[in-house]
Amino acid sequence: MPENSIGERNAAALTDQAVQEWLVEKVAHKLGVPQSEVNPDQYFDEFDLDSTEALVLSGELENWLGFELETTALWYHPTINELSRYIVQKQGE
């Protein structure tokens, strides 16, 4: 189970799947639904998360990743799958 701390993230190279799993787990926890109900291709907007909660998610994601994301990342990569791909690409730059 992914944890909300960089210290506990596996030090292995980040993969799309690892980021996706972290995001699915976090969104499911926030919404109080099973992870199977979180569609990684659904817009963040379509989950029951308001702008404050989206920012909370962004801050917690940065903490887990150990590097900063542009705050606009969730707006310009607005699904779990798109954001996961973007993060892995960004880390490789």
Add this chain to the structure above:
Amino acid sequence: MRPRARQPAPLVRAFTEGGGQDSSSAQSGRVVVVHPGALPTDHYRELAAALPPRTELHVVDLEQVPEYFQAALDGGRSDLTVSGVASRAADALRSRGLLSRPWTLVGWSFGGVVGHALTSFLSSAELPRQIVLLDSVAPVPEYTRGNDEIGPDLVIPWFCMYLAAKRGGAVPVPRELAAGGDVDVDTLLQAVLEAALEHGALRPGTTLPGLRKVYDTYLDGLRRNNRLAEDFAPARARVPLTLLRPERGLLATPDPLGWEQLSDDLSVERTPGDHYSMLREPVTAKLAALAAVPAGHL
């Protein structure tokens, strides 16, 4: 605004709930609100419901200006100017035919600054009959600060009000702030987090890094607006102004937030609530509606 692929959205839209509805010719009164973001536009429901029958309510949502929206996510940096945003809003209202009959302009917070600037781009025939300012601070030197002067002692109490308004309830200002001294932001935010969780203003499980991101973005929005105001040289008001000041507004100055420097025709009324909750306070909504559309002025 919630994260989603950016799609073109209108800068001006008819508010579809409450007393003011569409822009059909059957309507006979019109109120236009300039909304600066931070809260969802549905916080104008109470105002819409308080307006007299047959009064339209339209919202100019500044967050639909991409550079304005992005600046709050990008350290407050932007090449925008108040006049640039106001000019776009005036064009949008004109192109929708919303300046063609008597109307009132309402501006909450920084929306009041843009609303005031907007009147510079209107002909005499297009002017609103008045501007109603909801806890808006005038863009005059005495009321603008360098961005490095906007620190936690000023911002944390506003941030507590903001969190409370987003989900209802109250978020008390941390005792650590009231005690004074040099307290770091994360210590203050930890206290805010605990209070917000206790009062249901944040979802259970929210962590400090998450709240820190919310705070940083909130601060960037303030810095954006402050920088825009700092670079703006406002003209004298061309129409009467009414300023509604809530019990717990942004500032507690005895003078009317600098607007007296821009108008000789200014009235001030006190209302319940704080800077954010005032929008949903029924009494404030009624006062705002009455100021916007006085009896017999449909």
